Amino acid sequence: MTPARCTQPPSGKAAMAAAQYRAALPVLKTRRLVLRAPTLDDLPVWTSICKDSFGDTDQDAWTEFSYYTSGWLLHGHGLFTVTLKQDAQVIGFVILGLEWDDQEPELGYLFRADHRLQGYASEACSAVRDFGFDLLGSGQFVSYVSASNARSNALAKRLGASRDAVAEHAFDADQHVWRYGEVPA
Template structure:
């Protein structure tokens, strides 16, 4: 039996529950990474590759005290994606990332998740900035970053072996975020 990290933080939004990943999330996670649209997030992946990638988030929660949350639809209890703080070794900054199952896209879940996750990261991790590493061709994620108030900083480099993927860094400071959330001009 594994170590219990299931009782980690839970963040609720109007439509979603953000919680630490659980083994029951894997089937939909594997489906998400098998889909052709996973090309912007390092896929598509075979099931075994998806399993190894899936284990990263519980490991991050256990060792770093944070990682991307599993995102669950309140109304159905269905796992719809992941989103939240993420900073592997060598990463270009303190990221709030996101990835959603194909049947959950177009519902505003990425923006709703990221708003809650950015609030949580700034309140609980002491970060001074949030970034998003986005493939230049991923216009949907660029639109999410814009809705969040992030701006394109320029090209970035991920650590090997991910350095073969082209990414742009989008970002905003804690002060910009809080001013926007308060309704003031940044």
Template sequence: MHGPRSNLRAMIALVTPRLVLRPWVPADLVPFAAMCADPEVMRFIGDGSAKTFAEARDSITRSQESWTKHGWGLFAVECLETGSFVGSCGLAEPDLLQPLQPSVEIGWRLERASWGQGYATEAAAAVVDWAFTTLHTKRLVAVVHLDNLASHRVADKIGMRREQRTIVPGLSLWVDVYELGQGSWQPAY
């Protein structure tokens, strides 16, 4: 990334009561790759396969390219108190379902040890707030595998509405598409 605008982008961080969502740093690669190598974490993402170290590194690179191209992307998420890596959350182009483009997809992925504490909801709510109030995004979508019950719940809790059930071409995978429009969103605080 080069130039003054990219420096500004590099400084974007969202702080919630317990988390910091911030730009990627090199030290995130090892814990991010460990998270993406966990079959339980990856079970409902893409084709459901765990990712190699190189694939995880490519994901971070793609996210950094998104920041450069759009001014948004996935954040690394860390615990506010300890600074330890918790996962990732943020925005991406909806790559699984081409008809959804040009919508912006919100996503969340946490390492298993951090599940069940409300972190995904807390991080995702901050991303929604940032997308609508700072980026002026018109519409967010989330694509959730039918059996991913925790993720359905996160989408519900941040106020998303189930819009359609569809099949991902090539993967024979049924998903629910959630949506949230800027006009139907109320800031939580």
């Protein structure tokens, strides 16, 4: 089957323009990781994670990848591709962005199964949390986490977030809202 045209990297002047636009986006570096703007070369890893985690189709994964990436142009924040500093291998993604029903920017993450439970999510999310504080300010972004997702709830707590009971009232009882920085009274 021929891959959809929209998933194919551009060439010529369009490729140079895309690289120039990406170069204007922030790059975050940690002890083991580099977080950078996504490219179409990252799409297969994104698609694989989405298929394994959510049962997404290729088209669903493309749509999500596109709107998370577009956040950079629309809101000034968006999807980071997480790579290993030592070899530039793509291991996951961290987002500071907005989905359709989000009331405020969300800090979220997706990692390949073989790169979970190694501290990468904590390291990458810490860098994006600090980026979010600088860009949006304390208390201005959250993580939406299912009450049953013990690991993600624990990560939000380790990152210094606090449950926001007022924000949680807008959701069903299974949804936790973790606020980074000040929790409104």
